[in-house]
Each structure stands twice: as C-alpha cells, then as structure tokens.
Amino acid sequence: MGTENKELKEWYKDQFVKFEKRLNGHSKSFMQKYRVESLKKFDEFELPNMKNEEWKYTNVRPIFKHNFRPAVLAEKVEVTRQLVDKKLYKQFDCNVMVFVNGQFEPAFSKLDCLPEGVLVDSLEKVLHIIPELVENKITKLSATENSFNALNGAFALDGAFIYVPAGKIVEKPIQVLFLGGSKTDDVLIQPRNLIIAEESAQVSVIANYQPIDSDKYFTNIITEVYAGKNSIIDLYKIQNEGSESYHVEKMDVHQDETSVFSHYSLSFGGSIVRNDVNSTLDGEHIECNLFGLYLGNNDQHVDNHTFIDHAKPNCVSNELYKGILDGKSRGVFNGKVMVREDAQKTLAYQSNKTVLLSDHSRIDTKPQLEIFADDVKCSHGATVGHLDDQAYFYIRSRGVPSDIAKSMLIRAFVSDVFEKIKITELRDQINRLIFEHLQRVEI
Amino acid sequence: MIQIKNLHATVDGKKILNGINLEVNKGEVHAIMGPNGSGKSTLANVLAGHEGYEVTDGEVIFNGKDLLEMSPEDRAREGMFLAFQYPIEIPGISNSVFLKTAIDEIRKYKGEEEISAKDFLALIKEKAKILEMDNSLVSRSVNSGFSGGEKKRNEILQMLMLNPALALLDETDSGLDIDALKIVSKGVNVFRSENNGVIMVTHYQRLLDYIVPDFVHVLYKGQIIKSGDKNLALELEEKGYDWLKNGELETA
Numbered sequence: 001m002g003t004e005n006k007e008l009k010e011w012y013k014d015q016f017v018k019f020e021k022r023l024n025g026h027s028k029s030f031m032q033k034y035r036v037e038s039l040k041k042f043d044e045f046e047l048p049n050m051k052n053e054e055w056k057y058t059n060v061r062p063i064f065k066h067n068f069r070p071a072v073l074a075e076k077v078e079v080t081r082q083l084v085d086k087k088l089y090k091q092f093d094c095n096v097m098v099f100v101n102g103q104f105e106p107a108f109s110k111l112d113c114l115p116e117g118v119l120v121d122s123l124e125k126v127l128h129i130i131p132e133l134v135e136n137k138i139t140k141l142s143a144t145e146n147s148f149n150a151l152n153g154a155f156a157l158d159g160a161f162i163y164v165p166a167g168k169i170v171e172k173p174i175q176v177l178f179l180g181g182s183k184t185d186d187v188l189i190q191p192r193n194l195i196i197a198e199e200s201a202q203v204s205v206i207a208n209y210q211p212i213d214s215d216k217y218f219t220n221i222i223t224e225v226y227a228g229k230n231s232i233i234d235l236y237k238i239q240n241e242g243s244e245s246y247h248v249e250k251m252d253v254h255q256d257e258t259s260v261f262s263h264y265s266l267s268f269g270g271s272i273v274r275n276d277v278n279s280t281l282d283g284e285h286i287e288c289n290l291f292g293l294y295l296g297n298n299d300q301h302v303d304n305h306t307f308i309d310h311a312k313p314n315c316v317s318n319e320l321y322k323g324i325l326d327g328k329s330r331g332v333f334n335g336k337v338m339v340r341e342d343a344q345k346t347l348a349y350q351s352n353k354t355v356l357l358s359d360h361s362r363i364d365t366k367p368q369l370e371i372f373a374d375d376v377k378c379s380h381g382a383t384v385g386h387l388d389d390q391a392y393f394y395i396r397s398r399g400v401p402s403d404i405a406k407s408m409l410i411r412a413f414v415s416d417v418f419e420k421i422k423i424t425e426l427r428d429q430i431n432r433l434i435f436e437h438l439q440r441v442e443i
Numbered sequence: 444m445i446q447i448k449n450l451h452a453t454v455d456g457k458k459i460l461n462g463i464n465l466e467v468n469k470g471e472v473h474a475i476m477g478p479n480g481s482g483k484s485t486l487a488n489v490l491a492g493h494e495g496y497e498v499t500d501g502e503v504i505f506n507g508k509d510l511l512e513m514s515p516e517d518r519a520r521e522g523m524f525l526a527f528q529y530p531i532e533i534p535g536i537s538n539s540v541f542l543k544t545a546i547d548e549i550r551k552y553k554g555e556e557e558i559s560a561k562d563f564l565a566l567i568k569e570k571a572k573i574l575e576m577d578n579s580l581v582s583r584s585v586n587s588g589f590s591g592g593e594k595k596r597n598e599i600l601q602m603l604m605l606n607p608a609l610a611l612l613d614e615t616d617s618g619l620d621i622d623a624l625k626i627v628s629k630g631v632n633v634f635r636s637e638n639n640g641v642i643m644v645t646h647y648q649r650l651l652d653y654i655v656p657d658f659v660h661v662l663y664k665g666q667i668i669k670s671g672d673k674n675l676a677l678e679l680e681e682k683g684y685d686w687l688k689n690g691e692l693e694t695a
Binding site: 388389390391393394395396397398399400401402404405408409411412414415416418419443 | 491492493494495514515516518519520524525527530531532533534535536540541542544545546548549552584601605
C-alpha cells in the first residue's frame with residue numbers, strides 16, 4: 001500500500017503543477033496560498049483507511065487506487081439544454097445554477113429574479129471580483145482534516161457561491177445542478193460551495209448531483225455554510241450520481257444565535273458515497289435539523305457521518321436519518337452529538353433507523369451522545385430491522401399483491417423524513433427516485 | 444359458502460386449533476365466543492392466510508375452492524375480509540389510495556375495469572357517512588394517529604368498500620365505548636345481506652345485542668364445544684364458560 005500511496009500522491013502533485021500553470025497570474029492570492037498548503041497536507045496525510053475510527057466501516061481504497069484527472073485539466077464536456085432540463089427537479093419555480101464537471105455554465109443558468117444585493121454566482125468569478133467576500137470565510141470554517149479535504153483544497157477553483165445579505169429573503173429556491181462524467185477521462189470534480197446568509201436572511205438551496213452518462217468519475221466536495229443571526233437556511237442535497245462513480249462531501253455549518261438550519265440529505269446513486277455534515281451551534285436559541293434518507297442497492301456503499309456541536313445554551317437539534325438497503329449494499333451511520341459544559345437547556349434528539357430488504361445488505365450504525373452539561377434533554381437511538389410482517393399481511397389481506405404491499409411499507413417507513421421536505425412539489429419526484437432506485441413498483 | 448373441516452393449526456409448534464368444523468352459508472351471521480386463548484383470533488387469522496400459523500390438518504372450502512392453497516391477497520380477491528383486532532398504521536399511504544388500490548386489484552382479478560376516481564369518491568363518501576366518519580379521516584394516512592375507536596371504524600369502512608362475500612370480525616368490539624360500538628354495529632348491519640356471511644369473533648356478549656347472530660359457537664381449547672342460537676350467548680353471559688368446560692368437551 002505504501003508505494004501505491006506514493007504513486008497516487010505523485011500523480012496528483014503532477015496534476016497540480018499543470019493546474020497551477022493554468023491559473024497563471026494568481027500565484028500571490030490567498031486562494032493560491034491555500035491551495036499550496038492543501039497540497040502539502042495531501043502529501044503529508046496518510047490516506048483514510050479502516051484502521052482509522054472515522055473510516056472504520058468505509059473502505060475508500062477503490063477511490064485512491066484510481067488516477068482521476070482533475071476536470072479542469074480534462075477535455076471540456078459539452079452538454080445540451082435537453083439534458084440539463086431532464087436532470088433538473090421541476091414543477092416549482094426556482095433559480096438555477098448549472099455546473100458541468102465542476103465548472104459553472106452561465107448559459108444554462110437562470111438567476112434573473114433575485115432580490116437586490118443577493119449574489120449567486122460561480123465561486124471562481126466571485127474570487128476575481130470580490131475576493132474579500134470569500135477570503136474572510138472560506139478557509140476559516142472548514143479545517144483540512146483528511147486527504148479528501150486536502151485534495152479539494154489543492155484544486156479548489158469553482159463551486160456555487162450564494163450570498164444573501166442581511167434581511168433579504170430569497171423566495172424561490174436556488175437549484176444547483178452538478179453534472180459529472182466524461183467520455184474521454186475519468187474526471188475528478190471538486191466543487192467548493194459557499195453559502196452565506198447574513199442576519200435575518202433566508203434562503204433555500206437544492207444541491208442536485210447527477211451523472212451526464214454512465215462514466216466513472218469522482219466528486220469530492222466541500223460545502224461551507226454560514227447561518228448568521230436569526231437567518232433561516234434550508235439545504236436539500238439530492239445525491240444521485242452514476243452507479244460507477246464516487247461521491248464524498250464534507251459540509252461544515254456555522255450557526256449564529258437564533259438561526260435555523262435544516263439539511264435534507266437524500267442519497268441515491270454512487271458506488272461509494274460518504275457524506276459528512278458538521279454543524280456548530282455557536283449562539284443561543286439555535287435550531288439545527290438534520291434529516292437523511294439513504295437508499296442502497298446492488299454493491300453500493302453509503303456512509304453518513306454527522307456531528308452536531310452544542311456549544312451554547314438553549315439550542316435544539318433534531319436529527320432523523322432513515323435508510324433502506326437492498327441487494328449487497330452497505331450503509332454506515334455515525335452520528336455524534338456533543339453537548340458542551342456551557343450548553344445548558346439543550347434539547348437534542350437523534351434517531352437512525354434502517355430497513356434491510358435483503359439478507360446480504362448490512363448497516364453499521366453508531367449514534368453517539370457526549371454530554372458535559374447537566375440540565376439537558378437528549379435522546380438517541382438506532383434500530384435495524386426488516387419490513388413489518390404483520391403490516392405486510394394486513395395490506396395483502398385487502399387484496400393488494402405482495403410487490404405493491406412492500407412498496408407501501410417502504411413508503412410508510414420513509415414517510416416521516418419525507419414529510420419534512422418543505423418543497424412539496426419535490427416530494428413526488430423523490431418518491432419516484434426511491435422506487436426507481438430499489439427497482440420496485442412505485443406507490 | 445365456506446366449509447371448515449377438521450381444521451388443525453399451530454403457531455411456533457404450539458397447537459391452537461384442534462379440529463374445527465364449521466359451515467357458514469350466505470345470509471348467515473355466526474358468532475364465535477370463548478375464553479381467552481381458546482383459539483378465536485387464530486381461527487380468523489388462519490382463514491385470512493396469516494403466515495405465522497401453520498395448518499397441520501383439515502381443509503377449508505371457500506366458494507368451492509381450496510382456501511388453504513391461496514395467498515392472503517387471493518383470499519381477499521375471492522371475497523374474504525378480516526377486520527383486524529389490532530389494525531395496522533400505514534403512515535404516508537392515504538386511506539383513499541389504499542382502498543382504491545385494493546378495490547382495483549380485486550376488480551382486476553375478476554377481470555373487471557378499475558373503479559373511476561369519481562365513482563370511488565362517491566362510494567367512499569357514502570360508506571363513510573354510514574360510519575359517521577368525516578372526510579378528513581378518509582384522506583388521512585391509513586390508521587395513522589387514529590384512536591382505537593377510529594381504527595375499528597376504519598376497518599368497517601374498508602369492509603363496506605371492499606364488499607366481501609365473507610367478513611371475519613376479530614374482536615371488533617374490543618376497546619370500543621358504547622357510542623362507537625353502536626356505529627360499528629350499524630356498519631355491520633348495513634353490510635349483512637342474503638349475499639354474504641359474517642363470522643364474528645368476540646369475547647363479550649355485548650356486541651351481540653347490536654349485531655344479532657343466527658348462530659353462536661363456543662370455542663374452547665381449539666374446538667367448538669357447543670353451538671346454538673343467540674340464546675346461547677345469553678346463557679354464557681349468565682353462567683360464564685365454566686359450565687361448558689366441565690364435561691361437555693366430548694360432545695364436540
């Protein structure tokens with residue numbers, strides 16, 4: 001493994017040299033310094049492996065056995081408007097940003113009805129025109145903790161930049177479509193997303209990850225979210241990458257007092273998928289909602305890691321992750337809730353439930369609660385089971401065939417997460433994805 | 444309509460039914476009474492096709508067909524209906540989607556057309572009215588968050604909607620207050636006709652004040668030890684089961 005790692009690191013270092021040439025003229029910028037530091041860390045870090053507690057159940061060797069070409073160095077892939085239209089979630093009015101292999105495509109985007117002062121653009125462009133807006137945020141929150149973070153940092157160039165100034169409300173959701181894959185190269189796509197909602201601002205974002213075709217590619221994302229005082233952010237992540245692709249995201253959220261951050265993680269596609277969601281509740285009366293739905297089929301591996309850090313008193317966190325695993329798929333849930341000494345009157349609720357549809361699917365779940373304050377209400381729990389036999393009989397006893405009965409039970413199982421989705425028009429489309437993914441009759 | 448002959452069944456290896464013989468014809472309402480653990484609910488579940496029970500002997504002919512060979516869904520399509528003692532909650536599936544799916548599947552089996560949305564709505568409105576259920580209950584998820592009484596009422600609604608040939612009511616009266624009991628009984632009385640049959644499993648005579656049976660059977664240790672008309676229920680109410688347990692087993 002040692003020489004393998006070395007070769008891999010040399011590959012990306014070599015790619016970095018080519019990447020730097022492309023960037024000419026920006027070598028002095030803070031961003032370039034950050035990239036160089038990140039590359040150095042990538043070189044120093046041991047690649048994540050199963051001896052490490054954070055990666056105990058997720059083998060990422062297949063990802064690092066492969067030399068992916070940073071998309072910016074690969075041949076540009078052209079997509080059609082038809083394809084873009086096909087991949088967007090519809091039936092509701094929204095602002096649209098489209099990225100193809102990590103690069104912003106303004107021609108396909110629709111950002112014409114945003115309130116004054118709201119800036120929704122490509123990170124690369126914002127770095128050129130208002131670098132200070134990025135500089136005091138981007139590297140402050142998300143620490144470079146492992147090889148994936150470092151790799152993203154080294155090649156960080158573009159991504160969705162969403163800035164909502166104080167008091168502004170973006171009424172229509174912002175749908176950000178990330179299309180991945182190339183016929184000519186196995187591409188590495190590394191969006192760097194930054195969402196900033198200032199005091200009392202409000203925004204809803206849908207991050208929509210999908211393949212262009214059936215190519216092998218690797219998406220490695222860092223998303224940073226700043227929820228200012230009294231702001232409200234809804235963030236939907238609908239991950240439906242191609243079956244040959246890898247998907248890793250680290251999301252770091254910083255919440256100020258009285259902010260409400262809700263994340264809906266809906267995970268469908270991908271061969272190896274790892275989602276990290278970390279939120280720091282750095283003020284009083286904050287609400288943090290983490291809802292997750294993960295579907296596994298065939299040989300898929302889906303790993304969800306969450307960390308909620310209750311740093312101040314009087315905050316509420318509410319976490320509900322549900323999974324359905326079929327075929328030989330594997331799931332991992334690791335949810336940590338930290339209640340620090342100062343964080344009195346914390347309410348923290350965490351639950352992870354998984355249904356295994358086959359004898360060959362498996363989940364490793366680890367809900368963790370660490371409490372250092374004495375006046376708190378916290379609960380956590382995990383269950384793993386099969387579809388309920390009695391309910392299955394009940395439905396069939398009404399004349400409903402077994403396949404539809406199972407679909408009804410699947411629908412019933414996910415219903416509490418499902419009903420959390422506030423954009424109701426999205427629900428039907430998510431419903432269809434669930435049954436498509438499990439190759440079952442839609443109900 | 445249904446002939447149950449020498450029916451034996453076990454659950455987890457334990458014998459529960461020990462040779463049940465019972466025939467129900469169209470237009471008849473049979474009450475099956477008995478103490479706890481006598482096998483009443485088992486009989487209802489075995490007939491509906493619950494896979495947790497194993498039939499070890501005997502046969503059941505339903506409308507001329509071998510019932511025990513059929514899947515639960517086929518039994519329903521042939522006209523069997525079980526009103527559950529503990530109805531199941533199915534969040535996320537509305538009562539109307541659930542019932543329309545069931546009706547359409549039963550119709551498909553019979554080679555009939557699916558029910559139109561308009562006819563379905565008219566039908567459910569008519570049936571819900573009999574049971575004094577308001578429309579919101581109909582659009583809500585199946586039994587989800589329903590009170591005990593609402594769930595039982597919903598079972599009867601399903602029965603009225605599916606209009607089975609044979610309805611098995613498994614302790615439908617348990618946990619109902621008197622008002623709910625009256626409403627549920629009204630539903631069953633509206634349902635009963637010359638074209639269908641009812642088997643009511645109950646622990647208490649109370650239900651039989653509202654749904655008057657043609658026959659009453661006493662089940663004990665998995666066998667019918669005494670049969671009679673509605674007066675048998677009154678006798679049971681007065682004397683309890685003990686006078687039957689002692690010495691009448693051999694007459695079964």
